[in-house]
Amino acid sequence: MKTGKVLLVGRPNVGKSTFLNNIIGQKVAITSPKPQTTRFPIRALYQDERGKIIFIDTPGLMKKTEDYLSENINKRTIEAINEEIDLVVYMVDHTRKRDFEEARVLGIVRQINKPKILVINKIDITEKTYKPQYEFLKEEFPIYFEISALKKINIKPLMNKIFEFLPEEKKESEIENIHPYPVLNIDAKTFISELIREKVFLMMGEEIPYTTTAIVEEISERDNGLMYIKAKILTTHDRYKKMLIGKGGRKIKEIGSYARKEISLAINKKVYLDLTVETDPHWQKTYF
Ligand code: GDP
């Protein structure tokens, strides 16, 4: 039996969550961070006859260090990387230009002293590509795969390679200790709030994400099997609140719908997400 931890890294939107959700299927339990460590990377446990892999997804890794909050994320994330992981999967998206953010991710990947696999995702898309901009990476990372996380192309050979790199029976006790998801406790709340927060990061402009946090207030299962989730996004200023809500509530609906789909996929249940926005200038003191 092999066991190990794999860090999944790439700038937002390269397809990390899609990849996780697709390999996970029924076999995998998504686990959440420990309650006192909000804003930690999201973990997913994959398990088959070959062994167990904890994938660590890193929504917080890609932020610029502008305030103490994001600085914190980066420090913690780097710490976690260096202590914990056995392998890095570095995912890029050839349908988007390389940019500053991509360069920053590469910079982080270079700092890690562990085996690395380069994954070029979204190869199902051929009409729009910046592949030449990513070619040089193949020299630096001779083990690479071109996949489609969405269309499930080349996932199997990638998983085979990942298992090759993992040690036998390492950190077994630690892996056993992780709560399988869904667990309806504070861990689930943290996990869901991270998903919501990630959507805010993806869908809102430059500065707004840094002013927000997401709080999950209630998770309850209804008689018809529907998961009811009540959550709020907190932001520091009324003007940001307005932007988060959007014209006629369009923005918040969009964020909510995107988050709801991903939560639903993760817990394999129908989800009703009751999502609101509030102004709280001091949330950083209260919640972090
Ligand atoms: P993350 O931010 O890295 O977790 O990226 P997501 O998994 O949320 O994916 C971002 C977007 O890219 C979503 O709209 C996905 O549907 C899309 N996507 C992810 N993988 C693929 C792929 O292999 N092919 C295509 N066409 N789209 C993909």
Ligand code: MG
């Ligand atoms: Mg994601």
